[in-house]
Amino acid sequence: MATTIKFTKMQGAGNDYIYINTLEYPIADPVKTSIKWSSYHTGIGSDGLVLIGKSALADFSMRIFNADGSEAMMCGNASRCIGKYVYDNKLTQKEVITLETLSGIKILKLHTENGLVEEVTVDMDLPLLANSSQINTPDGKMLAKTITVDGKEYKGTFVCMGNPHLVIFIDDIKDVNLPAIGPKLENHPLFPERTNVEFAEVLPDGSLRMRVWERGSGITMACGTGACATAVAAYLNHKTGRKSRVRMDGGDLQIHWNEKDGHVYMTGPVVKVFDGEIEI
Ligand SMILES: N[C@@H](CCC[C@H](N)C(=O)O)C(=O)O
Numbered sequence: 185m186a187t188t189i190k191f192t193k194m195q196g197a198g199n200d201y202i203y204i205n206t207l208e209y210p211i212a213d214p215v216k217t218s219i220k221w222s223s224y225h226t227g228i229g230s231d232g233l234v235l236i237g238k239s240a241l242a243d244f245s246m247r248i249f250n251a252d253g254s255e256a257m258m259c260g261n262a263s264r265c266i267g268k269y270v271y272d273n274k275l276t277q278k279e280v281i282t283l284e285t286l287s288g289i290k291i292l293k294l295h296t297e298n299g300l301v302e303e304v305t306v307d308m309d310l311p312l313l314a315n316s317s318q319i320n321t322p323d324g325k326m327l328a329k330t331i332t333v334d335g336k337e338y339k340g341t342f343v344c345m346g347n348p349h350l351v352i353f354i355d356d357i358k359d360v361n362l363p364a365i366g367p368k369l370e371n372h373p374l375f376p377e378r379t380n381v382e383f384a385e386v387l388p389d390g391s392l393r394m395r396v397w398e399r400g401s402g403i404t405m406a407c408g409t410g411a412c413a414t415a416v417a418a419y420l421n422h423k424t425g426r427k428s429r430v431r432m433d434g435g436d437l438q439i440h441w442n443e444k445d446g447h448v449y450m451t452g453p454v455v456k457v458f459d460g461e462i463e464i
Pocket residue numbers: 199248250255256257258259260261262347348380398399400401404406407408409410
């Protein structure tokens with residue numbers, strides 16, 4: 185017998201996921217479900233699936249599955265959207281919420297207008313710049329590295345924001361053929377767990393124009409952890425200060441790499457697209 189599941193489609197800077205409250209609707213096989221529902225032609229259409237659950241350690245928990253079914257440790261845009269989901273649906277009245285993720289507990293600060301959440305600031309914790317098992321160098325260190333693909337050299341900075349990011353600065357973002365180079369860098373042998381890839385240009389006003397190829401989902405309109413990684417890499421490469429605006433295809437995020445506690449703070453919009461029901 186078919187079971188009907190209620191879901192909410194939400195987007196943060198254009199990065200869209202299907203959100204399920206697993207307290208009401210447990211999902212037995214999230215890998216298969218994410219692949220099926222993420223498909224734009226035969227499913228709901230999204231960059232992946234996000235499961236909101238209970239937590240023994242925090243107010244709520246998040247699990248995030250990419251469109252190819254792979255599970256990620258963290259998602260910046262989804263963590264903000266969960267803040268809106270739980271507050272607007274009255275699952276909590278708190279305006280500061282803790283969220284358990286596979287990369288630790290994140291703190292969400294909600295910004296409300298007329299009783300609804302419009303923006304969220306997430307304490308994304310410390311960026312990890314080296315000693316990561318997610319990169320395949322003898323000492324596990326690869327802050328800056330030149331990677332050659334099809335005879336062309338790319339100088340990348342590796343930043344882990346719970347999940348892995350390779351950030352490449354270029355003079356003109358229009359020169360990037362993202363559908364061609366994205367999958368080659370994502371699956372490069374240097375990254376045993378694959379990687380997300382960001383190309384970024386520093387604009388004359390000091391903001392960062394960034395485009396992303398996401399591990400497991402391909403081109404998306406924005407990536408929250410990717411925006412944080414890009415801002416951290418820009419500071420480390422002396423391209424910006426500790427605060428920057430990251431401009432992506434689907435919108436902007438404000439990033440602050442705080443020198444006092446070393447944490448990265450991400451602020452940006454959250455939007456509910458629609459509620460729906462689907463048979464499983
Ligand atoms: N879009 C996300 C990141 C989602 C996971 C990523 N593709 C991965 O596999 O690490 C964000 O907003 O951070």
